[in-house]
Amino acid sequence: xxxxxxxxxxxxxxxxxxxxxxxxxxxxxxxxxxxxxxxxxxxxxxxxxx
Amino acid sequence: xxxxxxxxxxxxxxxxxxxxxxxxxxxxxxxxxxxxxxxxxxxxxxxxxxxxxxxxxxxxxxxxxxxxxxxxxxxxxxxxxxxxxxxxxxxxxxxxxxxxxxxxxxxxxxxxxxxxxxxxxxxxxxxxxxxxxxxxxxxxxxxxxxxxxxxxxxxxxxxxxxxxxxxxxxxxxxxxxxxxxxxxxxxxxxxxxxxxxxxxxxxxxxxxxxxxxxxxxxxxxxxxxxxxxxxxxxxx
Numbered sequence: 001x002x003x004x005x006x007x008x009x010x011x012x013x014x015x016x017x018x019x020x021x022x023x024x025x026x027x028x029x030x031x032x033x034x035x036x037x038x039x040x041x042x043x044x045x046x047x048x049x050x
Numbered sequence: 051x052x053x054x055x056x057x058x059x060x061x062x063x064x065x066x067x068x069x070x071x072x073x074x075x076x077x078x079x080x081x082x083x084x085x086x087x088x089x090x091x092x093x094x095x096x097x098x099x100x101x102x103x104x105x106x107x108x109x110x111x112x113x114x115x116x117x118x119x120x121x122x123x124x125x126x127x128x129x130x131x132x133x134x135x136x137x138x139x140x141x142x143x144x145x146x147x148x149x150x151x152x153x154x155x156x157x158x159x160x161x162x163x164x165x166x167x168x169x170x171x172x173x174x175x176x177x178x179x180x181x182x183x184x185x186x187x188x189x190x191x192x193x194x195x196x197x198x199x200x201x202x203x204x205x206x207x208x209x210x211x212x213x214x215x216x217x218x219x220x221x222x223x224x225x226x227x228x229x230x231x232x233x234x235x236x237x238x239x240x241x242x243x244x245x246x247x248x249x250x251x252x253x254x255x256x257x258x259x260x261x262x263x264x265x266x267x268x269x270x271x272x273x274x275x276x277x278x279x280x281x282x283x284x285x286x
Contacts, residue, residue: 003090010093010150017143
């Protein structure tokens, strides 16, 4: 029972660590997508200028 | 503008998921429990796989550093940064799972054993890589410093690997030059875990490289757009 507890905790730590990293990188990707949208808007405004 | 390369992520994700499922099956259902340590020994399969992923990351970062210093192409800096980031995540997992294995087996969360100490030093070296990265603003200079740091930091990787062999250490050495001290079913589980984590490493690396490259392009475009009104004023 004692060693099972450590085994489960270790695997939980691994998966939680990987998912936390994926979540953080996913959030960064979403922020980048927003910045890209703003950029596209700015470019189209610049191009529309006479 | 150059188009972004085709995204291999869906295929890589599928392969990684299948390999991870196979590794979990091999570890928990195929490999027997170790006679002395019992079930807690099963931590070893993913612990070693995380270590492999970390070593792959720091080796890639070192190679990317050399490539950057030779070519001065910023794509190598992006690859290096992505590799170090992933390496740091896996080194953290190696240290955490090592501690969770050490507590029931050694009756201590941490000992200043050569393997553990050099691993912790490795973590600090590459954690400071990001401090350096955020401290230098000028793009080319930052890339140069980070390339040098990745190359110098890599020196610790073979030291970590050899530490349990060269110095007196309580850390187990399972894989030796001429043999592996494990039952065949355990070797299968280990190989499955190593394959799964290598696939996961490739998936994460290509994902981070794409994201960092996109961030770089966005930043360049933003700078160009910010300079645009000034340029039109100059033209007038």
